[in-house]
Structures are given as structure tokens and as C-alpha cells.
Amino acid sequence: MSYFSENRDRILDELFEWLRIPTISALPEYRSDMLQGADWIAGHLDHIGLENVQILATSSEDSPPIVYADWLNAGADAPTVLMYGHYDVQPPDPLEQWETAPFDPTIRDGKIFARGANDNKGQHFILLKAIESILKQNEQLPNIKFFLEGEEEIGGVHLATFIKNNTELLGADICVISDTPMLSPTQPSIITGLRGLVYMQIDVTVTDTDMHSGHYGGNVHNPAQVLAWIVSKLKDESGVVLVPGFYDDVKEWSLEERSKINEVDMTPEEIQENTGAKVLFGESDYSPIERFGIRPTLDVNGIWGGFSGVGAKTVIPATAGAKVSMRMVAHQNPEKIEQAFRAYVESLIPDGVEVTITTLSKDKAIIIDPTSDYFQHAVDALTDVFGVEPKYVMEGGSIPVGGHIKEDLGIDTIYMGFGLVDDQLHAPNEKFNIEMIDKGIESARTLLQKLAS
Amino acid sequence: MSYFSENRDRILDELFEWLRIPTISALPEYRSDMLQGADWIAGHLDHIGLENVQILATSSEDSPPIVYADWLNAGADAPTVLMYGHYDVQPPDPLEQWETAPFDPTIRDGKIFARGANDNKGQHFILLKAIESILKQNEQLPNIKFFLEGEEEIGGVHLATFIKNNTELLGADICVISDTPMLSPTQPSIITGLRGLVYMQIDVTVTDTDMHSGHYGGNVHNPAQVLAWIVSKLKDESGVVLVPGFYDDVKEWSLEERSKINEVDMTPEEIQENTGAKVLFGESDYSPIERFGIRPTLDVNGIWGGFSGVGAKTVIPATAGAKVSMRMVAHQNPEKIEQAFRAYVESLIPDGVEVTITTLSKDKAIIIDPTSDYFQHAVDALTDVFGVEPKYVMEGGSIPVGGHIKEDLGIDTIYMGFGLVDDQLHAPNEKFNIEMIDKGIESARTLLQKLAS
Numbered sequence: 001m002s003y004f005s006e007n008r009d010r011i012l013d014e015l016f017e018w019l020r021i022p023t024i025s026a027l028p029e030y031r032s033d034m035l036q037g038a039d040w041i042a043g044h045l046d047h048i049g050l051e052n053v054q055i056l057a058t059s060s061e062d063s064p065p066i067v068y069a070d071w072l073n074a075g076a077d078a079p080t081v082l083m084y085g086h087y088d089v090q091p092p093d094p095l096e097q098w099e100t101a102p103f104d105p106t107i108r109d110g111k112i113f114a115r116g117a118n119d120n121k122g123q124h125f126i127l128l129k130a131i132e133s134i135l136k137q138n139e140q141l142p143n144i145k146f147f148l149e150g151e152e153e154i155g156g157v158h159l160a161t162f163i164k165n166n167t168e169l170l171g172a173d174i175c176v177i178s179d180t181p182m183l184s185p186t187q188p189s190i191i192t193g194l195r196g197l198v199y200m201q202i203d204v205t206v207t208d209t210d211m212h213s214g215h216y217g218g219n220v221h222n223p224a225q226v227l228a229w230i231v232s233k234l235k236d237e238s239g240v241v242l243v244p245g246f247y248d249d250v251k252e253w254s255l256e257e258r259s260k261i262n263e264v265d266m267t268p269e270e271i272q273e274n275t276g277a278k279v280l281f282g283e284s285d286y287s288p289i290e291r292f293g294i295r296p297t298l299d300v301n302g303i304w305g306g307f308s309g310v311g312a313k314t315v316i317p318a319t320a321g322a323k324v325s326m327r328m329v330a331h332q333n334p335e336k337i338e339q340a341f342r343a344y345v346e347s348l349i350p351d352g353v354e355v356t357i358t359t360l361s362k363d364k365a366i367i368i369d370p371t372s373d374y375f376q377h378a379v380d381a382l383t384d385v386f387g388v389e390p391k392y393v394m395e396g397g398s399i400p401v402g403g404h405i406k407e408d409l410g411i412d413t414i415y416m417g418f419g420l421v422d423d424q425l426h427a428p429n430e431k432f433n434i435e436m437i438d439k440g441i442e443s444a445r446t447l448l449q450k451l452a453s
Numbered sequence: 454m455s456y457f458s459e460n461r462d463r464i465l466d467e468l469f470e471w472l473r474i475p476t477i478s479a480l481p482e483y484r485s486d487m488l489q490g491a492d493w494i495a496g497h498l499d500h501i502g503l504e505n506v507q508i509l510a511t512s513s514e515d516s517p518p519i520v521y522a523d524w525l526n527a528g529a530d531a532p533t534v535l536m537y538g539h540y541d542v543q544p545p546d547p548l549e550q551w552e553t554a555p556f557d558p559t560i561r562d563g564k565i566f567a568r569g570a571n572d573n574k575g576q577h578f579i580l581l582k583a584i585e586s587i588l589k590q591n592e593q594l595p596n597i598k599f600f601l602e603g604e605e606e607i608g609g610v611h612l613a614t615f616i617k618n619n620t621e622l623l624g625a626d627i628c629v630i631s632d633t634p635m636l637s638p639t640q641p642s643i644i645t646g647l648r649g650l651v652y653m654q655i656d657v658t659v660t661d662t663d664m665h666s667g668h669y670g671g672n673v674h675n676p677a678q679v680l681a682w683i684v685s686k687l688k689d690e691s692g693v694v695l696v697p698g699f700y701d702d703v704k705e706w707s708l709e710e711r712s713k714i715n716e717v718d719m720t721p722e723e724i725q726e727n728t729g730a731k732v733l734f735g736e737s738d739y740s741p742i743e744r745f746g747i748r749p750t751l752d753v754n755g756i757w758g759g760f761s762g763v764g765a766k767t768v769i770p771a772t773a774g775a776k777v778s779m780r781m782v783a784h785q786n787p788e789k790i791e792q793a794f795r796a797y798v799e800s801l802i803p804d805g806v807e808v809t810i811t812t813l814s815k816d817k818a819i820i821i822d823p824t825s826d827y828f829q830h831a832v833d834a835l836t837d838v839f840g841v842e843p844k845y846v847m848e849g850g851s852i853p854v855g856g857h858i859k860e861d862l863g864i865d866t867i868y869m870g871f872g873l874v875d876d877q878l879h880a881p882n883e884k885f886n887i888e889m890i891d892k893g894i895e896s897a898r899t900l901l902q903k904l905a906s
Contacts, residue, residue, distance in 0.1 A: 025764070026760075026762050026763060026764040026765070026766060027762060027763065028763065090766055090768075091760070091762060091766060093760075094663070097662055153764075153765075153766070154763075154764035154765055155764065155765045181668070195667060197667075197767065199765045199767070206728075206730055207728040207729045207730045208728065208729030209550055209728075209729070209877065209880045209881050209882065210547070210879065210880040210881065211728055211879075211880060212850065212878040212879045212880065213752045213754060213778060213780070213879075214648060214650075214780060214848070214849045214850025214851055215634075215745070215849055215850060215874060215878065216724065216728060216849075217750045217751075217752045217780050217849065218692070218735045218736070218744040218745060218748055218749075218750035218780070218849070219724055219733050219734070219735045219741050219744050219745060220724065220728055220730040220733060220734055220735075221730065221732075221734040222752050222753050224684070224753035224754075224755070224756045224775070225684065225685075225687075225688055225752070225753050227681070227756070228680070228681045228684035228685045228753065228756070229685045229690060231677070231678065231681035231685075232678075232681045232682045232684075232685030232686075233685075234678075234681075235678055237682060237803065239671070271669065271672055271673065275659075275660040275661065275662075275664055275669060275673055276660045276661030276662070276771075277659055277660045277673040277674065277805070278805035278806075278807070279674075279804055279805025279806075280672050280673060281672070281673055281674040281803070281805070282671045282672045282673075283671070288672050291671040291672050292668070292671060292672060295671055296671075297670045297671035298670075299666045299670045299675050299678070299769050300675050300677035300678050300681065300758070300759065300770075301666060301677075301759050301760055301765070301766055301767060301768050301769070301770075302677070302758065302759035302760035302761045302766070302768075302770070303677040303680070303681070303756055303757065303758045303759060303761075303773060304756065304757055304758075304761040305753070305755065305756045305757075306753065306754050306755035306756060306776070307544070307546075307754055307755035307776060308755045308756075308757040308774070308776075309479050309480060309544060310479060310480065310481065310607075311478070311479040311606075311607035311608065311813065312479070312606075312607055312608045312652045312754070312776065312778070312813040312814055313479060313543055313544060313606070313754060313755070313776075313879065314650065314652070314754060314778060314850075314851075314879060315543075315754050315755075315879045315880070316752050316754070317753075317754075317755070318729075320756060321761070322677070323759070323760060323761075323765065323766070325666060325765070325767060327666070327667060327670050327671070350690065350734070351732055352730065352731040352732025352734070353731075353732075354731070360764065360765040361765055395667070396667045396668050396669075396670060396671070397665065397667025397668060397767075398667055398767075421668060424662060425665040425668065426663065426664075426665045426666075426766065426767060426768045427662045427663040427664060427665065427768065427771075428662050428663065429662065
């Protein structure tokens with residue numbers, strides 16, 4: 001019987017308690033919930049048997065703290081495993097599309113529905129329960145360092161500096177992160193690459209206040225119109241990003257490599273079923289799985305300006321804005337892309353219109369060596385638990401922390417996550433399959449024991 | 454001494470009471486305030502001496518009612534003057550830009566600041582106080598029919614049917630409406646034309662729920678991007694509307710007529726000062742006053758989709774939308790423009806994307822004959838009070854009711870309004886100059902006495 005099966009009710013109670021704290025980092029009004037979240041998870045790290053629990057300020061005292069704990073009793077010969085999670089979650093809007101309240105976790109059909117059920121509370125809970133199970137059962141554990149940040153969903157603004165300033169505290173031999181999806185409950189997968197992210201905001205201002213469209217329509221620029229002109233030129237209607245130089249450094253893959261990547265199925269039908277999209281849309285020279293894993297892209301994450309209520313308001317808005325992010329792939333330089341984006345948008349600004357371009361985050365893609373011993377331990381652990389060898393996947397999402405860990409701590413990361421692609425991350429009705437929690441704890445237990453031996 | 458000067462405190466108290474009722478027709482949560490507003494103004498019509506006060510349902514029982522009253526004691530030989538106002542106001546957002554609360558009227562520097570201070574509570578209050586002054590002082594009044602609607606700011610959806618169904622109740626010889634601006638407190642003006650309005654909404658849907666941009670970016674359409682493509686093609690970057698056939702029926706004015714129109718100054722500096730815009734932008738073949746009065750235009754009144762909060766949310770929105778309105782000029786047919794807009798937007802929809810196009814209102818432009826006796830009475834009244842002849846102005850805003858009154862009641866309308874162009878209609882810090890209320894009451898008094906004699 002699995003550790004989860006033996007402790008199901010208690011583990012779910014604990015996870016639900018964790019999910020009920022609305023740790024929304026993007027919205028200032030949830031500041032006290034963020035602090036409560038840091039306290040709760042610190043308490044839980046202690047509760048499962050980790051030691052030296054600390055709540056540490058980042059370089060900005062106003063930002064959510066880092067929570068740290070360790071267990072360093074495996075001896076100097078045993079490896080040290082760094083583990084990372086984030087305790088902040090995405091805002092739940094649009095609220096009206098949730099079938100049950102986002103911070104009132106509910107089980108339906110074997111799945112937990114809640115904001116953060118997967119991303120990342122459910123996922124890092126798997127790692128915590130794996131550690132707990134080994135400590136409780138006096139099995140073999142490597143040295144462990146566990147840390148969580150509270151700003152992942154807002155670009156992890158202070159994490160890079162924190163890692164840079166705490167290389168001794170965080171020093172380890174290998175890092176393990178659960179924050180990625182698997183192909184299916186019966187077909188495990190493991191990540192061999194992650195896209196990076198450059199996230200920008202464009203604010204267009206024409207006038208001091210909103211104007212009456214009857215009085216001024218035809219005589220002044222309309223910021224929402226200007227914004228539409230700019231955004232329309234970021235991507236062409238065949239799905240190609242138009243920022244000059246955007247594709248310059250993108251790694252070209254050999255036909256053999258591409259054929260290996262295409263071994264993982266990502267069918268149009270599957271994407272359509274998961275999203276409700278009627279057609280797929282993207283660069284026509286690449287397959288869906290290639291567009292997901294090895295091609296960069298650009299998306300509008302938000303657009304706003306003027307009146308969006310019911311009915312008609314004849315206003316010319318004073319300002320309009322958009323959030324635009326670009327997913328980076330191997331060999332692209334985020335600094336270079338940020339500069340290219342800025343220069344291009346600046347070239348599109350009409351005379352007399354004020355446009356502010358803000359960088360919200362920039363992180364490069366990550367490529368993992370699948371031949372390392374650590375990686376192979378993870379492959380073996382998944383094979384043991386699932387009874388099938390995991391497939392290798394280039395992941396479309398981004399986990400910037402891995403880049404900083406590589407750069408500042410000099411170690412690789414194993415991305416062994418237990419989500420599913422239909423988990424509705426960042427969307428209404430986010431969920432996490434209980435079966436994946438069960439298999440996840442077993443897999444993480446097995447990996448830790450392999451690393452310890 | 455003017456009637457206003459003699460009764461200043463009382464009149465301002467009454468107007469402030471009126472302005473404190475937040476009669477926002479666009480927002481369903483203000484439904485009870487709308488009903489309270491209808492009650493208040495009905496009571497006030499009675500209070501000033503009008504008779505036969507009625508609160509009348511429109512064809513939709515859920516919509517704000519029409520308020521009606523009359524005074525028909527001038528005799529069968531005297532003309533009957535229909536007067537119109539609207540008791541609903543625009544939503545006050547963005548709230549944070551108001552210097553004082555929108556529904557707490559405040560006097561600063563001789564001006565009343567409040568939502569509705571001008572549009573239209575302050576303006577129709579002038580007509581009511583003019584009637585009151587004549588009745589109180591037993592002066593000569595023509596027959597009066599006064600009615601107010603509560604849906605002007607949401608496109609007057611039920612007013613056309615109401616007028617069509619109540620031609621006997623509303624039957625009159627001439628209509629007078631105060632809902633337009635003047636050039637300045639020392640240079641009166643009177644309206645010889647008004648633009649019409651076709652107001653549309655575009656809703657773009659790609660998926661059932663929001664998506665994670667890492668998982669689906671590059672493989673599905675982004676509705677905010679699709680919306681930007683569509684909106685970018687509505688108007689070109691020189692200010693020309695691109696809807697095919699948009700300019701086909703636009704009245705061409707002779708050089709002589711254009712030279713008369715250009716006698717009214719509308720300098721770039723003035724527009725820049727009133728709005729804060731750094732440059733003017735519009736069709737380069739026309740002057741600002743022509744672009745305001747005799748040229749049609751198109752504006753985005755609102756645009757929305759995805760995440761607009763602080764920070765970064767890596768979401769692909771499920772839907773995005775925009776409100777787009779077009780100002781019509783003489784000879785343009787709103788039905789034809791609406792159809793042209795629909796056909797054009799439909800032609801821009803990418804395969805597999807769902808776009809809904811909704812018509813929120815459509816009303817044609819109004820052209821007034823400045824040689825009529827009624828119009829000349831208004832010109833004389835303004836000349837008497839201001840000591841200067843009024844200039845004739847083609848107004849850029851829209852007052853759809855005049856079209857229905859012409860069509861169904863067969864009478865013309867005198868648009869004699871007392872706002873100023875910097876009154877911030879539909880914007881934060883809407884205001885109305887007290888001096889204009891004073892001169893307005895005197896002018897309306899004088900016009901009514903001229904019409905009665």
C-alpha cells in the first residue's frame with residue numbers, strides 16, 4: 001500500500017488547509033495572506049521533520065519572504081538535494097467561471113479543484129510528503145535543503161538576488177523541482193528543456209483624462225486604437241512574431257532531434273479538447289509539439305482601456321495598455337530580445353503619443369542533459385512507480401529559478417512534476433488529480449532513496 | 454437682477470439634491486437609484502408648477518421609465534413647446550481621477566463639479582428654472598410639454614418606440630433641448646447640426662477558459678491578438694476609417710459653406726489645452742472644426758481581455774472584446790454603416806475564431822434649418838442675454854432624440870445648450886459653470902416669452 005493510501009485523509013486535510021490560504025502575490029490586497037502563507041508553510045516544514053526552519057526577507061522588505069528548512073543528517077558523503085517550490089498562486093479571475101470557489105478546495109471525480117491545487121501547492125506538497133514518509137519510516141534520506149519563494153507568479157523579482165546572496169545556505173549537489181506536467185497518468189514524462197520568458201507591459205497615454213468621443217473624435221489620437229496598431233504588428237496573421245531579430249539566435253534542431261521530439265504525441269485533437277479551441281494556430285513549418293517545446297512565441301496576456309461595462313459609453317480613453325510576453329527557447333538571449341522588443345515598439349509610436357514600455361521579467365530557456373546520473377535516477381524512479389519508461393519532453397512553460405540555480409549554485413535541476421496538461425493552470429477550475437499525488441509521492445520517495453544510496 | 458441671482462442658494466440646493474442621486478443607467482446595480490431619480494424629477498416637475506405629472510413605463514418594464522409633465526393653459530392659439538432632457542448619467546469611472554466624489558457636488562472657482570453637473574442634469578435644470586420663473590412671476594408662457602428619459606447614456610434603446618407610441622401625448626409645434634455646449638461664456642453659439650452615432654461591440658472567443666501561455670502559446674489563437682488585428686484595420690494611421698463604403702454618402706460641402714463653418718475657431722491649441730493631447734490627429738484634408746462637425750469618425754470606446762492587474766500573469770485569455778462607435782454626419786445612413794461595419798469585421802475573422810458583433814445603438818445625424826422663425830427666436834434670445842449674436846456650430850456629439858422627434862412628431866428641435874467645451878463630459882471632474890446656469894435661465898426665459906407672444 002502506498003504512503004498516500006495509508007494516510008489519505010490526513011494528507012488531503014493538510015493540503016486543503018494549505019490551499020485555503022489565498023496567497024495571491026499579484027494583488028497588493030493579499031499581502032497579509034502572503035505572510036500567513038509563509039508562516040503556514042514554515043510551520044509545516046517543521047512539522048514533517050525538517051530542521052533549521054527560517055523565514056528570510058528578500059532584498060526588498062516589502063516583498064513576500066523566502067521560507068527555508070533543511071535536514072543535513074545524512075552525513076558528509078551523502079549528496080545534498082536542494083528542493084524548490086513557490087507558495088504564491090495566480091489571481092483567480094475571472095471568478096464567475098469557477099464551478100466552486102477557488103479557495104475552497106473541492107474534490108470532484110478524483111480531482112482537487114482549487115487555485116494552486118497544481119501550481120504549485122499540490123506539486124511541492126508531493127515533495128514534502130515524500131520527505132515526511134522517509135523520515136517517519138526511518139528510511140534512507142540524502143541531505144535536504146528545501147526553499148520556497150512567494151513571487152514566482154509575478155516574475156520572481158527578488159529570487160535571483162536572494163540566490164546570489166545565499167550560495168552557501170543553498171549550496172547542494174542537485175536540485176529537484178516539481179512544477180511541470182506529465183503526459184498522462186499512465187505515461188510518465190520528464191523534462192529535458194523549458195522555455196524562458198520575457199514579460200513586457202506597454203502603456204499608451206494620449207490625454208490627461210478620458211474625453212467625450214463626440215467632442216474630440218476625429219481630432220485626437222485614441223490610445224486604444226494606437227495600442228491596437230502596435231499589438232497588431234507584434235505577430236503576423238500566420239503566427240510569426242514580427243519583432244526584428246526575434247528568431248535570429250533560435251537553436252536549429254537536426255532532423256534526427258526533431259524526429260525524437262516528435263515521438264511525443266501532442267495531437268491537435270488533444271489541444272482542442274483541453275482548451276476548447278476550434279483550430280490550432282501557429283508557425284506552419286513546425287508540429288504542435290515543436291511549437292510547444294522548441295519554438296519561441298509571443299502572446300498578449302492582457303489588454304485594457306476605456307469602458308468595458310454593460311451598454312454604451314461614448315468615451316475616448318485617456319490611456320490604454322497591454323501585457324505582452326515572449327517565450328524564449330534555447331540560445332535566445334533575453335536581454336537581446338527585451339531590447340529588440342523595446343526598439344521595435346518605440347518605432348511604432350505615432351508622433352505626440354506617450355508610450356511607456358516596462359520589463360516585468362526576463363529569463364532564458366533551460367536545456368537539460370539527459371545523460372547525467374541524477375537525471376537517470378529520476379528516470380528509473382518514474383519507471384519503477386509507473387511501470388513504463390518516461391518520455392522526454394521539451395516543456396513550453398517557464399521555471400526561471402532553474403536558470404539562477406545553474407548560474408549561481410553551479411548545479412543542474414531535475415524537473416519531475418506530476419501535473420497533467422488539462423490541469424487549467426492560471427485559469428478557472430485549476431485542478432490536480434489525486435492519483436498523480438499518490439504516484440508523485442511514491443516517485444519522489446524512490447528518487448530520494450536512490451539519491452541517498 | 455436675474456432670476457438665478459435672486460434665488461441662487463435655493464436653486465443650487467435643489468440642483469445639488471438632484472446631482473446626489475447616482476442615476477447611472479449603464480450599471481445594473483444602480484437600478485434603484487434610477488427609480489429614485491425618476492421619482493425625484495417627477496416631484497420637481499410638479500413642484501415648479503407643471504401639471505399632469507406621469508411616470509410612464511417604456512416598452513420594456515425593466516428599463517428606466519419616462520417622466521412626463523405639461524402645462525397647457527396658454528390657449529389653443531399659443532404654440533406648444535416640447536422639451537426633452539435625460540436624467541441618467543455616465544458611469545463615473547475612473548473614480549481615482551476625480552478631485553471630489555462624483556456624486557457629492559462641490560463648487561470650486563465658480564463651477565459645480567459632479568457627474569451630471571452638465572450632462573444633462575445641469576442643462577435641463579436650466580429649462581425647468583426658466584419655466585418656474587415665468588409661472589412664479591405670472592409672465593407669458595407657451596403651452597409646455599416636458600419629458601425626460603433615463604437611457605440616453607446607454608443608447609436610448611426604448612425612446613424611439615416610446616415616441617412612436619405616444620405621438621398624441623408628445624405632439625407639439627417645436628422642441629427645445631439643452632444638451633449641447635457653447636463656444637464661451639462671452640461668445641454664445643447655437644447648433645445647426647449634430648453628428649449621429651452607430652455604436653458596436655466586438656467579442657472575440659477562442660477557447661472555453663483562459664489558458665497558460667507556456668502550455669498553449671504558439672499553438673492556439675490569442676483573442677486579444679485577434680482583436681488587435683481587427684481593430685488595427687478599422688482606421689488607418691493617417692486617421693482615415695477603413696470600413697468599406699464608410700465615406701460613400703457623406704455630404705460634400707461647398708467651399709463657401711466650409712468657409713462659413715471655419716468662421717468658428719477651434720484651434721489646435723484650444724483642443725490641446727482642453728484634453729492634454731500633445732498633437733492633433735485626424736483627416737489631414739479637413740480643419741479641426743470640420744473634423745468635429747461635418748466629418749464622420751470612428752473611435753474605440755473600450756478594449757479588454759486577460760489580465761490587467763499589477764505584475765505578470767502568464768495567461769492567454771479565453772475572450773477579448775472592444776466597443777467601437779462611429780459618428781455619422783449628414784446623408785450617412787446608420788443602417789447601411791452598421792451593415793458595412795458588420796460585413797467588414799466578419800471579413801477579418803480568422804478561421805476557427807468566434808466573433809460576435811453586437812449593435813448597441815444607431816442614429817443618424819441631424820441638420821437644422823437656420824432660417825426658420827423658431828430658430829431665429831432662439832438667436833434673438835441669446836443675442837438679448839449675451840449682448841452678442843450667437844455663432845452657428847455643427848456639433849460633433851450626438852443627440853439621437855431629435856431624429857425621432859423629427860420623424861415621428863414632424864417637428865424641428867432647437868438645440869440651445871449652455872455647457873462649455875471643457876466641461877469634461879463623460880470624463881472625471883465633469884463640471885458646469887454657474888455663470889452659464891444664470892445666463893442659461895435668462896436665455897431660456899426669453900426664448901419661451903418670445904415663443905408665447
